[in-house]
Amino acid sequence: MVTHVLRYAKATRLKVLLVAVVVVSGVLLALVSGVSASPRSSAVTTGGTLKVEMPWGTLPDNFNPLTSQGSQAGGTLSCLYEQLFYFNPATSKLSYVLASSYKWSNKNLTLVVNTRPGVKWSDGKSFSAADVAFTFNYVKANQSIDVNGIWSGTTLKSVTATGTNQVTFKFSKPDTPAIVIFAAQFIVPQHIWSSISDPATAANTDPVGTGPFTMDSYSPTTIVFKKNPNYWMAGHPYIDQVLMTAVKSNDTALLDLINDNIQYTYDAITNPAKTYAAKNPAVLKYWWPVTNDNFLVFNTTKAPYNDAAFRKALAFGLNTTLIAQRAYFGAIPASTGAAETGAIPGQVPSWIDEKPLKSLEWTYNVSKAKSALAAAGYKLKGGKLTMPNGKSIPKQTILIGGPGWTDYITIAQMISQELKVLGIDSSVVQAPWATYSGNLPAGKFDMAVTWAWGAAGGPSPYFIYFYNFAKSQIAGKTNMSRYTSKTIEKALATYAQSSDPKVQKTQIQSIAQDVMTNVPVIPITARTNYFDYNATDFVGWPSNKNPYNAGEAPDNPGGKLVLINIHKP
Amino acid sequence: MRYLLRRFAVLLLTLWIAVTVNFALPRLMPGDPVQTKLATIPGISPLARQALEKQFGLDTHQSIVGQYFSYLGHILRGDLGRSFTYFPSSVTSMIRQSLPWTLGMVGFATLLACALGCGLGMMAAWRRGAAGGNRNSRLDTFLVPLGVMCGAIPPFWLATLLVYFVSFKLGWFPVGGSRTPGAAGGLSGTFDVLKHAVLPAFTLTLVSLGGWVMLMRNSMLTVLNDDFVKFARAVGLPDRTIAYRYAARNAILPVFTQLAMALGIVVGGQVFIEIVFSYQGIGYWLLQAVMNEDYPLMQGIFLIITVTLLVANFLAEALYVLVDPRVRVEASK
Numbered sequence: 001m002v003t004h005v006l007r008y009a010k011a012t013r014l015k016v017l018l019v020a021v022v023v024v025s026g027v028l029l030a031l032v033s034g035v036s037a038s039p040r041s042s043a044v045t046t047g048g049t050l051k052v053e054m055p056w057g058t059l060p061d062n063f064n065p066l067t068s069q070g071s072q073a074g075g076t077l078s079c080l081y082e083q084l085f086y087f088n089p090a091t092s093k094l095s096y097v098l099a100s101s102y103k104w105s106n107k108n109l110t111l112v113v114n115t116r117p118g119v120k121w122s123d124g125k126s127f128s129a130a131d132v133a134f135t136f137n138y139v140k141a142n143q144s145i146d147v148n149g150i151w152s153g154t155t156l157k158s159v160t161a162t163g164t165n166q167v168t169f170k171f172s173k174p175d176t177p178a179i180v181i182f183a184a185q186f187i188v189p190q191h192i193w194s195s196i197s198d199p200a201t202a203a204n205t206d207p208v209g210t211g212p213f214t215m216d217s218y219s220p221t222t223i224v225f226k227k228n229p230n231y232w233m234a235g236h237p238y239i240d241q242v243l244m245t246a247v248k249s250n251d252t253a254l255l256d257l258i259n260d261n262i263q264y265t266y267d268a269i270t271n272p273a274k275t276y277a278a279k280n281p282a283v284l285k286y287w288w289p290v291t292n293d294n295f296l297v298f299n300t301t302k303a304p305y306n307d308a309a310f311r312k313a314l315a316f317g318l319n320t321t322l323i324a325q326r327a328y329f330g331a332i333p334a335s336t337g338a339a340e341t342g343a344i345p346g347q348v349p350s351w352i353d354e355k356p357l358k359s360l361e362w363t364y365n366v367s368k369a370k371s372a373l374a375a376a377g378y379k380l381k382g383g384k385l386t387m388p389n390g391k392s393i394p395k396q397t398i399l400i401g402g403p404g405w406t407d408y409i410t411i412a413q414m415i416s417q418e419l420k421v422l423g424i425d426s427s428v429v430q431a432p433w434a435t436y437s438g439n440l441p442a443g444k445f446d447m448a449v450t451w452a453w454g455a456a457g458g459p460s461p462y463f464i465y466f467y468n469f470a471k472s473q474i475a476g477k478t479n480m481s482r483y484t485s486k487t488i489e490k491a492l493a494t495y496a497q498s499s500d501p502k503v504q505k506t507q508i509q510s511i512a513q514d515v516m517t518n519v520p521v522i523p524i525t526a527r528t529n530y531f532d533y534n535a536t537d538f539v540g541w542p543s544n545k546n547p548y549n550a551g552e553a554p555d556n557p558g559g560k561l562v563l564i565n566i567h568k569p
Numbered sequence: 570m571r572y573l574l575r576r577f578a579v580l581l582l583t584l585w586i587a588v589t590v591n592f593a594l595p596r597l598m599p600g601d602p603v604q605t606k607l608a609t610i611p612g613i614s615p616l617a618r619q620a621l622e623k624q625f626g627l628d629t630h631q632s633i634v635g636q637y638f639s640y641l642g643h644i645l646r647g648d649l650g651r652s653f654t655y656f657p658s659s660v661t662s663m664i665r666q667s668l669p670w671t672l673g674m675v676g677f678a679t680l681l682a683c684a685l686g687c688g689l690g691m692m693a694a695w696r697r698g699a700a701g702g703n704r705n706s707r708l709d710t711f712l713v714p715l716g717v718m719c720g721a722i723p724p725f726w727l728a729t730l731l732v733y734f735v736s737f738k739l740g741w742f743p744v745g746g747s748r749t750p751g752a753a754g755g756l757s758g759t760f761d762v763l764k765h766a767v768l769p770a771f772t773l774t775l776v777s778l779g780g781w782v783m784l785m786r787n788s789m790l791t792v793l794n795d796d797f798v799k800f801a802r803a804v805g806l807p808d809r810t811i812a813y814r815y816a817a818r819n820a821i822l823p824v825f826t827q828l829a830m831a832l833g834i835v836v837g838g839q840v841f842i843e844i845v846f847s848y849q850g851i852g853y854w855l856l857q858a859v860m861n862e863d864y865p866l867m868q869g870i871f872l873i874i875t876v877t878l879l880v881a882n883f884l885a886e887a888l889y890v891l892v893d894p895r896v897r898v899e900a901s902k
Contacts, residue, residue: 051750057853060658068610071656144620152614181612200624201657220666221849222750245750247847251729252745255737259744434600434862437608454611467611478611 047227047240048537048568051262052554055253059220059246063207065186066138066145066199074555075244077186079213079225080122083557084113084132085183087459090289090346090529090550094459098132098187098210100165104499108174115165119232121189123208133161134190136169136182144200148185154178174497176504177462212237212564221245231564238567239538244554258284260534264562266553268530270406271329276532283536286331287543289551290345292527293335293464294408296398296415297440297448300483300520304387305446309376311519315340315362317369317422318415324525327410335523337361341512342452342468342523343461351461351508360516369422385423396426399448401436411524412449441476451527453478460504462495465511469520483520487511529553533562540566572901573887580883587875592640594871595864596633602653602862603627625653625864644872650865654857660869663854668836668873670747671850674766675835675842678773683828685774686781687821693782694789694820695812712782720779725841728772732845735768742768745847769846773839777831784827789820822893829885833878837870 052074059073065081084099102113119127136159139146146152155173162168169182189208196202207215210232213225225242245262247253254269256262258279269276269286277284296318298305305311324334333339338348340361348354370380377388386392398416400408412428419426426447431439439445440453454467454477466473469488473479491507491514498504531551533541542548542562552558603622607613626636643650649660693709736744743749748761792798793816801811838852851870858866889896 057857058655060655061662062655062658064657067656068607068613071658143614143616144624146614146617147610147612149612149614149617152616153612200620201651203657221747243750245746247745248853249745249844249847251732251845252847255732255744259737259740261744433860434598434602434605438600438604441604441608441611453609473611 047238049241049243050239050264050538050563050566051243052245052264053253053256053262054244054246054553054555055248055250055265055267057246057248059218059223059244061205061218061220062203063215064199064202064204065188065207065209066147068147069556072204073218073223073244074246075213075215075223075225075242076207076555077557078211078555078560078563079242079244080207080209080211080215081186081188082210082560083183083186084115085179086557086561087180087183088547088550088558089291089344089458091547092347092350092459098127102179104176108176108497108499109171111169111171111179112162113167113169115167116232117165119210120230121208121210122214122228122230123189124230125189125191127187127189127210128164129161129167130164131190132167132187133159134194135185135187138188138193138199139185142199148181150178150181150185154181176499177466177496180458180463212560213242216241233564237564238540239563242563254532257532257534260536263534263536263538264554264559265532266530266559267532268407269331269532272331272532273329283534285535285541285543286530286532287541287551288331288528288530289544289547290333290526290528291550292344292451293339293342293523294411294449294451294525294527295342295468295521296524297445297450297480297521299443299445299447300481301443302446304378304393307376308518310373310378311522312362312517313369313372313376313378314419314422315369315519315522316365316372318418318522318524319364320524321364323411323414326414327407327525332528333526335525336363339523339526340516341461342464342515342521343508343512344464345526347459347461351505352512353509356509357512357516360513366421373422380423383423384425393424396424396446397429398426399429399431399436399439399445401433401450402430403432405430408449415447415449415524440480441478443480443482448480449524450480453480461508461512462492462504465508465515466492469511469515481520483518485514485518487514529558531562537568538566539569572890572899576883576886580879583879584876587879588641588644588872589637591868591871591875592637595862595867598862600862602864605862606653606656621656624651624656626650627864640868649869649872652858652866653863654861654866660865663866664851664869664873667838667849667851667854670848671836671838671852674770674848674850675773675839676832677766678770679777679828679831679835681770682774682777683781683824683831686778687785687824689778690782690785690787691789691812691817691820694786694793695808695816709786712786716779716782718779719775720777720783722776724772724776724839725845727776728769728842728845731768731772745845747847747849765846765848769839769842769848772842781824781827785820785824788823789816792816792820795819822889825888825892826882826885829881829888830878833874833881836877837874 054074062072063076063080064072065076069077082097084097086095086097088095096116098116098119100114100116102111104111115129115132121127136150140151150156155171155175156169156178157172158170160168187210192208193199212228212231212233214228216224216226223244225244227237227240231237250267253262253265253267254276257265258276272286277286298311300306320334320336324332338352338354339345341352341357343352373385378385381392384392398412400412409428409430416426416428440448440450452464452468458464465488467478468481469483470479470492471484471489474482488511491511495504495507529551535541542551548565549558549561554562603618603625607618607621651657651659652663655663689712693712696708732744736742743765747765798811798816801815836851838850838855840852840856842848843850843853854866855870857863858870
């Protein structure tokens with residue numbers, strides 16, 4: 001009896017001891033974490049440190065700006081290297097970066113670009129037009145790094161440096177939109193890359209660029225970028241350091257942003273007004289400028305989607321305002337009015353005359369949709385729609401990507417419900433990225449919800465129209481709806497041969513007209529960039545009042561503009 | 570000795586089969602890795618696309634048998650290739666960066682769960698099984714349903730709760746990551762790493778604790794029913810000696826096998842924990858590899874998992890021979 005009690009007491013004592021140890025170590029750790037919590041931008045210099053976080057998982061030990069975006073560490077394309085131009089996709093505005101001016105001549109067969117004088121590489125050597133010419137010819141010699149299709153997708157014939165600060169591009173045929181493709185090329189120093197024989201696999205771990213920062217230290221979770229004292233924009237950047245980290249989930253980035261552990265991230269927050277900004281409206285901000293569209297794409301090679309009247313009738317049957325509200329909680333608008341041409345709303349004032357298109361616009365009106373369908377020969381038989389030839393429309397599929405794209409799930413489900421009202425039976429098919437990105441260009445779908453591929457960064461509606469409606473972009477490329485029209489082909493060709501904005505504007509107008517008449521795709525909602533920031537320590541952020549970039553991510557050249565413009569108050 | 574040699578031969582054969590399946594499986598997946606990677610860069614030059622195919626090793630000039638043999642050759646040389654998704658990062662460098670974190674955090678959590686679980690299970694069984702199994706034991710009564718409940722908790726759910734309440738609201742631990750950006754090395758650096766590891770390790774330990782408790786408890790109960798325990802009590806040996814020196818040692822044998830398997834699976838990473846806590850680890854890479862049809866990364870990680878699992882299993886069997894005299898006698902027959 002006594003021994004039993006003693007045994008029990010001994011065991012209990014052991015347990016009590018264990019619990020005490022755990023509690024004490026827990027308290028110790030909590031104290032340590034409180035004490036060593038990372039300080040705000042340190043009071044060491046007038047500049048300050050900006051903490052940036054990217055929620056897509058990784059920072060590889062690679063600073064090669066010539067491979068496709070995403071292969072290199074975040075910050076390579078925003079802090080270290082630069083391009084000739086920056087075209088703002090939300091506003092169409094052009095900014096000069098390493099170029100200072102350009103001019104078309106010789107019936108648009110020659111493009112002369114003047115480069116910016118007085119620019120230095122981060123190793124002290126001078127930048128000149130020779131570096132630009134070298135970069136373009138380097139890409140020509142190593143097709144594995146022609147990720148923008150500079151030599152294969154344009155009619156470019158030659159690039160030569162015709163002066164210390166002048167580069168001449170010669171074309172075999174006029175191709176004025178090529179300048180936007182050239183703007184995507186990052187310029188690298190000739191004195192370093194001329195000795196690298198395989199640029200596709202070069203890791204470039206000691207990067208030398210013209211950008212506003214230099215790479216100070218690398219680790220797989222954090223990269224430290226320090227201010228480049230030789231940066232060509234005098235006085236900029238104002239801040240001293242950028243700390244770039246990568247996390248694996250949007251939630252972590254969001255929580256860090258709310259806690260002011262980081263100040264700048266790129267996150268499509270669900271219901272940002274309520275779940276994010278409301279927590280501290282004075283400093284928690286977000287700015288999501290429209291740079292693309294979410295379309296309902298029809299496979300126009302299949303019946304009944306090959307009938308323009310059918311497609312147009314469906315447009316009246318979709319309540320895009322409600323769909324946008326449900327999918328994005330009011331943070332992203334529906335595509336109404338001028339956006340129904342497919343063009344980005346910020347570009348419409350400069351490029352499209354809305355008045356003549358008013359009669360082609362559609363608004364949500366179910367009875368109008370039903371009567372338009374009937375007028376086109378589609379009759380309702382027992383609640384199901386039949387085609388003019390009498391056959392009933394079989395169950396259709398709406399393809400979306402996944403997994404977990406909750407906005408697209410909402411959009412597709414609501415579309416399916418609204419189509420049911422019109423008598424069309426459909427189901428939503430969620431495919432993993434590999435299948436989705438393969439089936440869309442291959443035309444293996446009935447309807448699909450997707451964005452305008454290839455159009456990111458296009459400063460005029462030409463680029464959305466070209467990538468989505470050009471005949472050349474059908475087979476395995478970006479014209480998912482497979483729609484072609486002689487009007488559009490002619491307008492695209494005329495646009496590309498001219499550098500006169502008036503001529504180009506006329507072509508855009510005629511394409512917009514064709515798209516709104518034939519409705520190969522229905523723009524459902526806008527698509528935006530997801531710029532989120534915590535304004536506690538810095539001012540000078542872009543916004544609707546001062547849209548100096550398009551809300552791009554911090555590893556994007558547009559993000560660079562934030563890094564060079566913000567400063568302590 | 571012959572027993573061990575036979576096991577070793579089986580190990581080699583299994584390894585070869587695993588490596589072959591490793592080669593075949595990604596290629597059986599539908600979809601084209603080059604298209605998947607380049608889908609979002611539609612403007613890419615066709616020559617660039619071809620060059621990339623060649624660098625991926627997917628140029629169809631080589632027959633599938635040729636590809637298989639070159640794959641075997643690369644493996645034997647330790648060259649796991651370059652990842653498609655994160656081209657041109659090499660698979661070895663990616664694994665080298667993340668595997669130590671997985672081994673450290675998940676490995677530690679597994680060992681801790683095993684140690685704690687065995688201790689608790691043993692105590693519960695002893696309380697109940699001692700003196701002929703007539704005793705009611707509060708520890709045992711609570712432990713069994715608690716263990717089952719802990720095992721049923723989804724790890725990602727617990728992780729999200731902890732991140733929100735403990736890290737975000739209370740601020741006791743960092744919201745995510747494996748270390749604070751810009752943290753120094755040395756002692757404060759180690760503390761920083763430990764601070765980031767507490768919540769992930771706690772989550773993993775808690776959800777796997779139940780399994781170990783049940784295993785040890787049941788094994789212990791079986792042993793306690795043996796005659797030699799009755800004999801030991803009759804002889805007058807103290808309870809503690811019977812429990813630790815005799816019963817527990819016999820009961821722990823099944824735990825060995827289970828532990829070997831668990832440690833082998835550790836290298837597969839814990840994808841949910843890594844995502845919720847943004848913790849560095851190999852599970853996240855595996856998920857990315859499968860989603861992006863990244864053959865080399867998938868193959869590389871699967872290879873590590875298979876090899877580790879097989880080797881761990883083999884070591885467990887070898888350990889069995891050392892530890893259990895009954896197996897030793899069997900083996901030498």
